[in-house]
Every structure is written in structure tokens, then in C-alpha cells.
Amino acid sequence: MLKVYKFGGTSVGTVEKIQAIADRILSEPSHQHVVVVSAMGHTTDQLVELSGSISASPDPREYDALISTGENVSAALLSMSIIAKGKSAISLNGSQAGIYTSNGHKRAKIMHVNPSRIQDELNQNKVVVVTGFQGISETNDVTTIGRGGSDTSAVVLAAALGIKECDIYTDVDGVYTTDPRAVSSAKKLTEVSYDEMLELASMGAQVLHPRAVECAKENGIILHVRSSFLPDEGTRIKESSTMELNRSVTGIALKKDESKISLVGIPNSPGIAGQLFSTLGEQGVNIDMIIQSNEQINETNTITFTVSEDDFSSAKTITESVASQFPGATVVGDTDIAKISVVGVGMISKPGVAAKMFQTLGNSNVNIQLITTSEIKISCAIASSDAQHALQALHQAFDLHLA
Amino acid sequence: MLKVYKFGGTSVGTVEKIQAIADRILSEPSHQHVVVVSAMGHTTDQLVELSGSISASPDPREYDALISTGENVSAALLSMSIIAKGKSAISLNGSQAGIYTSNGHKRAKIMHVNPSRIQDELNQNKVVVVTGFQGISETNDVTTIGRGGSDTSAVVLAAALGIKECDIYTDVDGVYTTDPRAVSSAKKLTEVSYDEMLELASMGAQVLHPRAVECAKENGIILHVRSSFLPDEGTRIKESSTMELNRSVTGIALKKDESKISLVGIPNSPGIAGQLFSTLGEQGVNIDMIIQSNEQINETNTITFTVSEDDFSSAKTITESVASQFPGATVVGDTDIAKISVVGVGMISKPGVAAKMFQTLGNSNVNIQLITTSEIKISCAIASSDAQHALQALHQAFDLHLA
Numbered sequence: 001m002l003k004v005y006k007f008g009g010t011s012v013g014t015v016e017k018i019q020a021i022a023d024r025i026l027s028e029p030s031h032q033h034v035v036v037v038s039a040m041g042h043t044t045d046q047l048v049e050l051s052g053s054i055s056a057s058p059d060p061r062e063y064d065a066l067i068s069t070g071e072n073v074s075a076a077l078l079s080m081s082i083i084a085k086g087k088s089a090i091s092l093n094g095s096q097a098g099i100y101t102s103n104g105h106k107r108a109k110i111m112h113v114n115p116s117r118i119q120d121e122l123n124q125n126k127v128v129v130v131t132g133f134q135g136i137s138e139t140n141d142v143t144t145i146g147r148g149g150s151d152t153s154a155v156v157l158a159a160a161l162g163i164k165e166c167d168i169y170t171d172v173d174g175v176y177t178t179d180p181r182a183v184s185s186a187k188k189l190t191e192v193s194y195d196e197m198l199e200l201a202s203m204g205a206q207v208l209h210p211r212a213v214e215c216a217k218e219n220g221i222i223l224h225v226r227s228s229f230l231p232d233e234g235t236r237i238k239e240s241s242t243m244e245l246n247r248s249v250t251g252i253a254l255k256k257d258e259s260k261i262s263l264v265g266i267p268n269s270p271g272i273a274g275q276l277f278s279t280l281g282e283q284g285v286n287i288d289m290i291i292q293s294n295e296q297i298n299e300t301n302t303i304t305f306t307v308s309e310d311d312f313s314s315a316k317t318i319t320e321s322v323a324s325q326f327p328g329a330t331v332v333g334d335t336d337i338a339k340i341s342v343v344g345v346g347m348i349s350k351p352g353v354a355a356k357m358f359q360t361l362g363n364s365n366v367n368i369q370l371i372t373t374s375e376i377k378i379s380c381a382i383a384s385s386d387a388q389h390a391l392q393a394l395h396q397a398f399d400l401h402l403a
Numbered sequence: 404m405l406k407v408y409k410f411g412g413t414s415v416g417t418v419e420k421i422q423a424i425a426d427r428i429l430s431e432p433s434h435q436h437v438v439v440v441s442a443m444g445h446t447t448d449q450l451v452e453l454s455g456s457i458s459a460s461p462d463p464r465e466y467d468a469l470i471s472t473g474e475n476v477s478a479a480l481l482s483m484s485i486i487a488k489g490k491s492a493i494s495l496n497g498s499q500a501g502i503y504t505s506n507g508h509k510r511a512k513i514m515h516v517n518p519s520r521i522q523d524e525l526n527q528n529k530v531v532v533v534t535g536f537q538g539i540s541e542t543n544d545v546t547t548i549g550r551g552g553s554d555t556s557a558v559v560l561a562a563a564l565g566i567k568e569c570d571i572y573t574d575v576d577g578v579y580t581t582d583p584r585a586v587s588s589a590k591k592l593t594e595v596s597y598d599e600m601l602e603l604a605s606m607g608a609q610v611l612h613p614r615a616v617e618c619a620k621e622n623g624i625i626l627h628v629r630s631s632f633l634p635d636e637g638t639r640i641k642e643s644s645t646m647e648l649n650r651s652v653t654g655i656a657l658k659k660d661e662s663k664i665s666l667v668g669i670p671n672s673p674g675i676a677g678q679l680f681s682t683l684g685e686q687g688v689n690i691d692m693i694i695q696s697n698e699q700i701n702e703t704n705t706i707t708f709t710v711s712e713d714d715f716s717s718a719k720t721i722t723e724s725v726a727s728q729f730p731g732a733t734v735v736g737d738t739d740i741a742k743i744s745v746v747g748v749g750m751i752s753k754p755g756v757a758a759k760m761f762q763t764l765g766n767s768n769v770n771i772q773l774i775t776t777s778e779i780k781i782s783c784a785i786a787s788s789d790a791q792h793a794l795q796a797l798h799q800a801f802d803l804h805l806a
Binding site: 015018019047050051053054055058059061062063065066068069072073075076077079080081083084089090091093095096117140141142 | 418421422450453454456457458461462464465466468469471472475476478479480482483484486487492493494496498499520543544545
């Protein structure tokens, strides 16, 4: 059987860990193996730092040529280890593995995969070790596909090789109902749907890169997130099954580094929100939640939105420049904000999840500042100081400790 | 004017040094630049160590994939620095630079260079930074061309681009009459012939890789060895000129880590030397000097040869196994040996160099143990303890302090 799987940076962080992976591969001699690897430990961060010491905005092509070397090193070392233990193996870089991307750098898009060399090497009974995170452009330049891209590399290779399930070996043993470091009763989930995983991943449960989940969803590939160090089954990310629909909420995500900005006292006239958010967008500020409310008394409007703390000061400056156009308008900012979200495909068919969430927060004396909802997610902005307390209360209320 | 040159590992050892090279390039805006770089400082040694921690004899293909990454890093960083300072640049790896090698690994031979992409990038007014030491094989695998190979990379690129002179920037400012750390009156030479440089380089004056000198000789390219840190002219290595023939001796080389083995008391019959040296060759022992002498009294022969200290114990074991076939034969070893050589194309037309060398050593109470000669070199094996003394005496006797 052909297996396609990926080991992350922590899993290949030392020569000893690389040799442990080689041993694991040798223990399955009846399988064919395509192993995607990230760079060792903090190698990529160190290379990024090196480029940062030359320029705050290094040339993207050279940046890619630089940081892609980390994967070349780990792939060569793993292949070397397998060979030293007596099994044929070969490391292939993005070009050799046939991973063709757009000409863009730092976040190139994978255009197509030509797995002919991989197939050739497999036919020669070799373990194929592929550098994650990198590809080759039409102009024969080395590209990288964005941080966390090794997950995506593994998925596209699985798709190109016609494999239905792709293992993602990482330093956690699966996807939990919430962060087990925050809530000790958090339970490992057996299965999560692609959409739930996307909602969870984009909100801080950084087990899997969202792009890899999207790519797996598009190609119908099951992702199996599991521990590099334990033999146990992990969590499978796949199309939602009937099993999942029995639960209304699958998991709870908490994002702590949020901030809130309110533009208060603006006229109740069209176009102001459009002007504000287009300016923010042009400056690269990603907006998360937005609400607009109307003050009945003096007929003015308030626009409130959240951004990550990193973007807070530039967003506040932009908002203040908009406010300056309107006499009496003011800007209020608050960096003491967290966003808590309950996620579950089951809530589509099970009404009352929102009500239960708000009641639970109310009973816990947590003040809800903003609310947004999607089909499978309800998010509330709350004070950071309430975050841990709210997370535990919701985890209990939705019976996730029994999951 | 198009310039092709190389910076060694010490010259690109830190981000600051890389930026100094970028500044130097920007100070010559009217030239076109093709810059070959080695890996930063001890990067290659660290990668070799990493592979050594996996296997004492790592797979050669994976070894090349691993250690070639050092040059990718330094080339990307230099290109990035040039761009950050406002000039267009691009780094090209061995494949992108069109350096095609044999399929062998670790010591691949450069088969041909296709400089079309380099030419394209130059035509776009870019500084082209090329990774030294690496190429690409027919099978699209990354190869390396042996330690010190970056010098050779620069020479083959100069040849492919039709350039007649190639600068080798390094941490010394030229080729000296002898090692200036050993003899303070050593003088920098303006010119050295290819053949002299080959004799000097292969004997420990490790300024230039012998292969690069051979390659330059074949292609008629002048090598200009000079300091990365000083603006001064260095030493040009080229076909011998009339100027050189005015001096009988160009330089003196000293190799300290020699050892001597004698096979004593073997019958005066044919085939023994052939058997001994073919066995040593099969075991990978490189022999340097050889003499065979005959004891008149008992009609037995003695074969004496020198090897580097690294090979001493395996060479002695092999010699003892040959000795065991002959009753009365014994093996005597001595690791306290140095080889001192006077080198100069001028000695071809100036008799008396050998006599002067032997006299000088005799007057200095240095006992000569073995002698070998070539057209442009005379070498003597002497006791290590005499080496420094002998070097100074010869440097003085041949007026090299006046060079």
C-alpha cells in the first residue's frame, strides 16, 4: 500500500528524531512511502532572522531561495538515515518532486503536480522523501507556498498519487474539543469535518494549516492528524458524517490577541462604513467582527470592529483619520479583547445553540460585547480577563468533556 | 566590462561581510558582475558533521543534496543584500546557472556549462550570484564537485562566458614565496605560472584548489588571487612569462604531516615493489615519494616511501603483510617527517638549483632522507624537527626575501 504523510518541524527537530522516523518506516517494509518533511525545529525561523538582518523587506525570490534550504537539509538527512539503516530512499526537492507553482514568491500557489519521478523512484522500491513548503515556478525559480505549507504539500502529493488518506504527524496527538492546556477535561475528537476544522484552525487551534484543510476538502482527501511520538490514532478530518451530526457543538476555539475599535458619533448616512473598511483593507488590516449600531437619542451611528492586536495601532490611526471628517465623532479602542467561538456542523440542524451559549456566558457573569455567526460557528467578543472562565463554562455546558 | 569572480567562505562568513561585498559591487556600477560564492564560514563543515552523526559513510547523493545547501544560503543572502541596496540581482543555483556535471557524487566532474540564463539575467542588468561547488547531473540530481570546488566553478563560468581573467577573493592577499606565517621575510609574488601553482598548491600552500588551477590552465584563464578585505593587487596565475624565467626558484613549499615507511631486507627480485604499491593503491593509500636501494653486502633491497600521517597506520599494516612473505624482511616506520620543496619553472634553464638546495641543507646540518625531482620541483624528506630551520635557510639561499 502507498502511504503519503508529513512530519512537521518538531518531529524532525534532531538527528535522533529523524532516525526514529527512519526506524518507523523500516518497520513497515510492505508499504510504499512518500514522506513530506518540514525544516528541522526552528531552522526556518533562523533563516528568516538572517534575511531580516539584511532587509526588513527582503527580495521575495531570494527569500524563497534562502528559506527553502531548511527543507532540503531535513529531507536529505531523513533519506540518508533510511539508507544507512539498509533501505533504499531518495530525497526530492520541490522541482524534482514535480510540484509546480505560480511565479509568485513567499505565497506561491500550487498549479499542478507531476508525480512521474516520484512514481519512478517508488517503482524502484525507494522510500521517497519530499521537501515540504517548496515548489518550482514556470521560470525554474524556487518558490515557497507560505508558512505551514508542508501540510499542503502532503495533500497535493496524496491527490496526485491517488491516495485517499494523508497522515499529518505532529507534536499533538489530534484535534481536541478545545485547547487541552486551557481546559483539562478537553477530549480528543475522532472525527472533525473539513468546515469545522477550518473554523477551528483559523481561530487559533493551529494544528493544521487552513489551506491544507481546504485543499484536502477540494480533493476529498482524509487528513489524519496524529502524534509523531505515540502509536495511537489521532483525529480524522473528512466530509461530515452522520455521527458528527449527533453532536451540536464539536469544539470551542479561543483567540486571545484580539482588540476592538469603535468609531462613535458618526452621522447616520450611507458610505461611511464603506470608506472606513476599504481604507483599512488597502492598508492590509484584516478585520474580523463588525457591527454597526444606531443611537436612538441623537441619531448618530457607532461602528465597532475587531482586529488582531498586531494591527491595532495602524487600524486605530486609520479610523481616527476617518473620524476627523465628522465633527463630534470619536474613536475608542480596547486591546483587552478575546474571541470565543463554538463550532459544529451539527448546529445547522439543532436550534438553540446560540441561546445556550449566551445563557451560559450570562450565568457566568461574562459580558458579551459583539456577536457574529456563521452556519457552523457562533463567536462572541468578550473581555480577555473573562476568557478562561468562559471557555471552561462553555466546554461544560455543551458536554464536550463527555465527547 | 563583465567580471567573473569568487568569494570564499571566510569572505562571506557573516552578514556584515556579505554586505561589504554588496557595497563593493555597487561601487562598480559600470561593470557586469558574475559572483561565485562559497558557503558561509564553517557551514559546510557543520553540514558534514550532521551527516556524520547519521552515518560514517552517508549516501553520496543525499550527502550532496545536504551540503550544497550552504552555498544556496550564502548566494541568496548576497543577492538579497545587493537588491536591498538598490541594484538588481539574482542568485542562481548550479542547475539554474547551467553547470552540468557527471552523475557521480561528492566529486562530480563538470561536463559543460550552459550560461544562457546567466546571460539573460546579465542582459537585464542584474548582478548574477552563483552558488559555487555545486552542479546538476543528467538525472536532475544535485551534485557537488569536491571540497574547494568553488574556485573551479568560477573558472568554468569565466570560460563559458568568454572572460580571460577570474578574480579569486580570499582571506590571504596573494601567493607568497613561502608561508609568511613561517618565514616573516616571505614576499608576495606578482605572477606564478600554472605549473608552479600546481606544485605549490598540492603541497600545502592551500590558497587555490589545484583542480581550479588545472582548469584555468586548460582554458587559458588568468587567476587573480587577492584579498577580500584589501584593495591591493594580489598574485596572477598564468602561463609562464619571460619575467618568471629570470628567477630560478619561485617559491618553497613545506608539508609537515608526512610519514615514512621502509620495507627492509627483501630479496633483490622483480615484482615486490609492484605488489606492494598495487596493494597500497587498492586500499586508497596515496604514495608520495618512493626510493628503492640495494644493500651491497647481503644483496637485499630496501623500499622506502612517504605517505601522509593520516594514511600511516594502514600503510604500515599493508607493508607488514607484504614483509611477512619474506624471511628476514622488516618494516620500519617514522611519523616525524616533513617534505620541503623548491618550485620554479626557471630551474629548467638554470642548472645548479638541486646542488644549491642540498648544499644549503648540508650547511644547516639538515639530513636529507629522500629526494625526488620533477622538471620544476625538487623535494627532500627531512626530519620534522628540521623543517622550520630548513625553510628559512632555503628561502634566504634562493634570495626569495628579495623577490
